Amino acid sequence: MDASPASRTERTGALLALARSEAGPDGFLPFDRWMDLALYADGVGYYTGPRTPFGTTGDFYTAPQVHPLFAASFAERIRAVRSRLGPDRPFTLVELGPGEGTLAAGIVSALGAAWTSRGPTRVVLVERSAPLRAKALSRVRQAADPDTVVVSSVEGVSALGPFEGVVVANEFLDAQPARRLRWKGGEWRELGVRVTAEGVRAAEGPLGTPVSGPQLPTSVPEGTVVEFSPAGEGVLREVADHLVAGTWLIDDYGMEESELLLAHPEGTLATVRGHRTGPDPLAEPGEADLSTFVNWTRVRTAARAAGLDVVADTSQAEALGRWGFSGLLERAIHGAGTSEAEVRLRLSAKNLLFGFERFRVVELAPARLADRFRSTT
Numbered sequence: 126m127d128a129s130p131a132s133r134t135e136r137t138g139a140l141l142a143l144a145r146s147e148a149g150p151d152g153f154l155p156f157d158r159w160m161d162l163a164l165y166a167d168g169v170g171y172y173t174g175p176r177t178p179f180g181t182t183g184d185f186y187t188a189p190q191v192h193p194l195f196a197a198s199f200a201e202r203i204r205a206v207r208s209r210l211g212p213d214r215p216f217t218l219v220e221l222g223p224g225e226g227t228l229a230a231g232i233v234s235a236l237g238a239a240w241t242s243r244g245p246t247r248v249v250l251v252e253r254s255a256p257l258r259a260k261a262l263s264r265v266r267q268a269a270d271p272d273t274v275v276v277s278s279v280e281g282v283s284a285l286g287p288f289e290g291v292v293v294a295n296e297f298l299d300a301q302p303a304r305r306l307r308w309k310g311g312e313w314r315e316l317g318v319r320v321t322a323e324g325v326r327a328a329e330g331p332l333g334t335p336v337s338g339p340q341l342p343t344s345v346p347e348g349t350v351v352e353f354s355p356a357g358e359g360v361l362r363e364v365a366d367h368l369v370a371g372t373w374l375i376d377d378y379g380m381e382e383s384e385l386l387l388a389h390p391e392g393t394l395a396t397v398r399g400h401r402t403g404p405d406p407l408a409e410p411g412e413a414d415l416s417t418f419v420n421w422t423r424v425r426t427a428a429r430a431a432g433l434d435v436v437a438d439t440s441q442a443e444a445l446g447r448w449g450f451s452g453l454l455e456r457a458i459h460g461a462g463t464s465e466a467e468v469r470l471r472l473s474a475k476n477l478l479f480g481f482e483r484f485r486v487v488e489l490a491p492a493r494l495a496d497r498f499r500s501t502t
């Protein structure tokens with residue numbers, strides 16, 4: 126039985142109670158801990174509550190929801206990687222944070238039964254939110270041929286043990302709890318929240334856990350904020366430890382750390398609700414999305430330190446183009462049926478190519494095998 130609080134007030138109350146129980150005696154909680162609770166606390170976080178975050182009735186669209194051509198392009202890349210691995214070898218397709226499963230279901234449909242019957246094939250969904258996981262599993266199972274593809278879910282990549290295949294992660298890293306630090310009086314200070322009886326408000330404290338990875342800059346203007354996600358870097362290490370052969374396709378928005386410090390000196394933390402950016406990320410705890418730009422400098426450094434190498438790093442438009450987007454579009458137009466359907470298709474294609482302009486596709490592979498996957502498209 127689902128024992129989640131039913132009303133919005135009850136959910137917010139339960140979330141704040143959790144935050145209070147975790148905060149220090151002065152009520153301070155580092156921002157990444159707060160973001161983790163606000164997005165993912167059982168039944169009361171943004172992604173775990175009763176509302177769907179996606180689509181017209183939700184808060185935002187992601188690329189896979191714009192048109193199946195996005196998933197079909199990923200499918201082409203996955204086909205190429207599998208053929209490099211040896212098409213008859215056991216193959217695992219993992220999606221991290223599939224949400225409702227649109228991308229994985231689209232990939233499986235586009236690849237079709239002929240592809241999956243070559244060697245043992247499984248699709249594994251790693252979705253933290255229980256309601257989204259249930260939706261994703263059901264959608265991907267509907268799309269897959271049960272005789273040739275095993276579809277399952279696990280809590281984390283480590284549960285899979287060593288595997289060969291492809292990992293995909295669309296808008297996964299930007300949703301990872303982020304630490305936010307502010308440069309003040311010659312030192313980095315931890316940004317977070319103060320949990321009070323009324324709610325949460327922005328707060329600042331001494332630097333918490335030491336920062337691993339590249340050294341933080343020390344010649345930035347007073348007040349500059351830097352953001353990065355230790356949780357996201359943890360997932361990088363987990364994938365690196367278990368992906369024996371194959372690649373990891375990460376599609377997300379972000380910037381290099383040096384660009385972030387210049388272009389977003391106050392940080393990139395954003396809240397979205399009902400397709401609009403809100404003015405205050407702390408205003409609707411558990412009811413609005415929270416995200417930060419991916420700090421690509423730290424992601425790449427963490428990946429290399431974990432034994433992964435960058436196979437490709439391009440804009441989303443360029444990656445889709447290299448994976449055969451225009452041919453797939455031509456074929457779809459050919460089968461569109463009506464001129465209205467054709468116009469809609471062209472508009473969706475334009476959106477996928479030009480509407481996600483800050484998005485990059487970074488493809489990683491185990492360093493010793495990276496050359497094998499560099500030239501294949």
Ligand SMILES: C[S@@+](CC[C@H](N)C(=O)[O-])C[C@H]1O[C@@H](n2cnc3c(N)ncnc32)[C@H](O)[C@@H]1O
Binds near residue numbers: 221227294297300
């Ligand atoms: C912004 S949504 C993107 C959903 C989907 N990939 C898409 O593009 O439509 C981020 C998703 O990642 C999931 N997520 C975040 N952290 C996770 C983790 N550590 N393990 C599994 N899923 C996670 C969230 O629950 C959510 O479904």
